Amino acid sequence: MRDDVPGLLWEGLRQTLYMTAWSSVFALLLGTLLGITLVVTEKGGILAAPAVNRIIATAINGVRSVPFIILIVLLLPLSRLIVGTTLGPTAAIVSLSIGAAPFLGRIIENALREVENGKIEAAKSVGAGPFTIIGRVLIPEALPALIRGMTIAVISITEFTAVAGAIGAGGLGSLAIRFGYQRFRTDILLGTVLLIILIVQIVQWSGDFIARSIDRKRCKSG
Template identity: 85%
Template sequence: MKEDMVELLWGGLLQTLYMVAWSSVFALILGALLGITLVVTEKGGVLPVPRLNRVISTAINGIRSIPFIILIVLLLPLARLIVGTSLGPTAAIVSLSIGAAPFLGRIIESALREVEPGKIEAAKSVGAHPLTIITQVIVPEALPALVRGVTIAVISITEFTAVAGAIGAGGLGSLAIRFGYQRFRTDVLLGTVLLIILIVQVLQWSGDYIAGSIDRKRCKSG
């Protein structure tokens, strides 16, 4: 029984880590594009395009208002189109990425807004190109906040994988439902919960450590 539990938990853990890793990468790419665009296209921004800003903001709010379990179902046809199936960890990555991207976009937007306007204005005054201002002023200055925000988003994606497990995504969430709950395997259920807690703790510690390291280096250089 113990060997069976270890095998089940190990397989579920690998599937969960696979989903979290790839979903985080794709969500970060999409979220960064959304968050940076929202900041630079607002009125008074580096590249002000208020109409585009409103469209993107409305789209983000619309997607974020949809419960994740419903969003997964809505995205099943897209997942089938992209990866050829609507079941399994790979298919879940599509839904996880799209579902997390708007949330991550808002987090990145919030982090970038913490940059002192004076530093941006100083870069503008010397004729810096907008792309230079974004890559060498705004993003570097907001880096600690960005790291903390991305950490929160990745932890949320980890939680989303458990929800996705309810509709055949695999991973620890699916394991907890199929074996822990439906087959009354309390040992498996507790094991999945402990593993998810461990993943979240490692992610949070790593994010705090990286953000703290950046802060300490800035203090020394300052």
């Protein structure tokens, strides 16, 4: 059985990358919406709606307080409703996306709060509307911090895929448990760990590189 290791690792890697990529896209879309909404609807915000802000903040805190392994189980009926099954990488994307979105929303919220209020006021003074301020002031000014925050989120999603593997999601996490741990295959266990470390390092390096590139361009243009 030793000669099946490359094939097993490749399939586990493929499933993990599939889950991570699509979950990151959906979590980014939902998390960005949540983060922006939290900033603009706060008291004194450009679309102030304190009641809406409190409801969203409470919902985010509630989801974030649930351990991910429990959240996956709670979301199994939703996975079945959306994709028709509770097993496999595609079903896991539902739980991964919803589980990561509140975390990413808070990261985006904190990044947007770093934008100097003076720049927002300057945009208002020339007649810019709320959505213009969001698209041309808030997001561009916070972009390096947003990239770094998204990098952290993608790494967290990668780690979540390993947890999801414990309940049939597939990927490197499932491989490590079913073959590495339960069948005492140390070679597979070490292989999955090394691949996850490699994914995390590549994501971290890429995020840092993009953020630094944006910072350097700003310094040159400034």
